[in-house]
Amino acid sequence: MTGTGSSDRVPLADLVETLSPILERYGCSNAVxxxxxxxxxxxxxxGAHSHGLFRMRGYVDTLRSPGWVDGRAVPSIEDAAPGFLRIDARNGFAVPALAAGRDLAIRKARENGVAAVAIRDSHHLGALSLDVEPFADAGLVALTFINSMRAVVPFGGHRAVFGTNPIAFATPRAGDAPLVFDMATSSMANGDVQLAAREGRALPADTGIDRAGRPTTDPKAVLDGGALVSFGGHKGAALSLMVEIFCAALVGGGFSGELDLSGHPGVATPRSGQTVLLIDPDAGRGRLPDFAGRVATLLSMVREAGQERLPGDRRLQARRVAERRGIPVSPEMRATLAELAAG
Ligand code: NDP
Ligand code: PYC
Known part of the structure; x- marks a missing residue:
């Protein structure tokens, strides 16, 4: 990565070349x-800043913590049923585990009309949109969930039980890139709370509680023994509960509330699970109207009814600008990456 000055713009490939040796230096295999x-x-x-470069220090701290994540793990894949794939990440990262099973999952979804992928013993520190988008590029509808570490109180509760438990969805749409939405089921992603704390910003009202269970807008109070609430009251809490069932009970792993990080101060990744559900919208479709066209019709109706910004619009806009002009990297972030690279 070359260049100086405020927020230089870097091509994606150059940024990958900068980050990859850092991760390898702290214990990842070349492939991971x-x-x-x-x-x-x-x-x-x-533009997913809460799960982009900001997370590099978290990856490094996590890799450095003895006995936490295995950056060299090779996932094992079990062909559990015609439409069901189980992947054991073997205490490695979820991204390579999903990558290892992606082609088989797509084949199963096309053969069976549906497929489920259950990943266990995995660590995820990324944006989920990137997990589902490739499936929609392959013509499938995809839904994914991840649980993590306790950070969110159940509805009306006073103690954190759930992770921030994100859900992401992707679908083909005619005439444009897949529609993707990607959201924590908490009022805010923990990464955004950390960014607010770092930048001295208050949180919106009703985001979280402090260690005494009192509502607070202080991000440090949320991070220091406090907790977040679910988005949308009891409805978000029900979704968070569902994510725990999909990502712990179903995959054969731990609930967010069972994860013990006490022996690993500073680690950023949960040892958790992920489930991906896939549907081939063209299976058995016969003379039904084109699926991707119907999605586009719905989205036109939504826009015409007054919703100017659809989920994913900001993400695609950021991507298009970055593809033309490069990805902005601030001087502070360049210094952090240089420090991490130096060890
Ligand atoms: P946001 O609340 O920023 O966005 C959620 C979704 O809503 C996005 O699809 C976004 O589209 C869309 N959206 C946002 N604002 C509007 C609007 N005004 N009108 C229409 N659509 C809108 O996401 P979160 O803060 O909940 O999550 C941030 C990231 O953190 C995600 O990538 C998530 O995967 C990640 N995360 C990862 C975890 C992990 O365990 N690895 C845990 C928790 C979160 P757009 O993208 O275009 O803005
Ligand atoms: O931002 O909430 C979050 C998060 C949890 C685990 C990884 N990211």
Missing amino acids: ARLLAENCAAAERD
């Missing part, structure tokens, strides 16, 4: 380092 570097750089390109 590359996949994580691509994921992290792509999140930054898409």
